[in-house]
Amino acid sequence: MQRITHKVKRALSFKGLCLLGGTAGLFMSASVMAQAAATGPDLTALTDAVDFSTVITAILAVAASLMGLYMAWKGAQFVIRAVRGA
CATH class of the missing domain: 1.20.5 (Single alpha-helices involved in coiled-coils or other helix-helix interfaces)
Known part of the structure; x- marks a missing residue:
């Protein structure tokens, strides 16, 4: 069996799991914000007038x-x- 390294132990600890959860939450919120920004502003009022x-x-x-x-x-x-x- 392979030895468990220090990095793996730290990642499996409570602090590592909290850090992993916070990072995942940050990326998910950034993804939602990027998707909302990708729709862009509604310019139909300007384009319909031309x-x-x-x-x-x-x-x-x-x-x-x-x-x-x-x-x-x-x-x-x-x-x-x-x-x-x-």
Whole structure:
């Protein structure tokens, strides 16, 4: 059998058990506090007041225009290649 070291004896003593219980309680309370802080503040009052629909419409319109320009450019290149190959 292995010999019980001094650290094991101290951990199994009443003082060691109280220290272990206090440490466990500290970590559990810190875990609860961290979980409560992880939810963050409620900013729905601020975010509901902002309307991004016009900005989104403008961005999509610019993207559609660029896509149309790109398609016209590629179409012109296709026609030029077809004429040169004939």
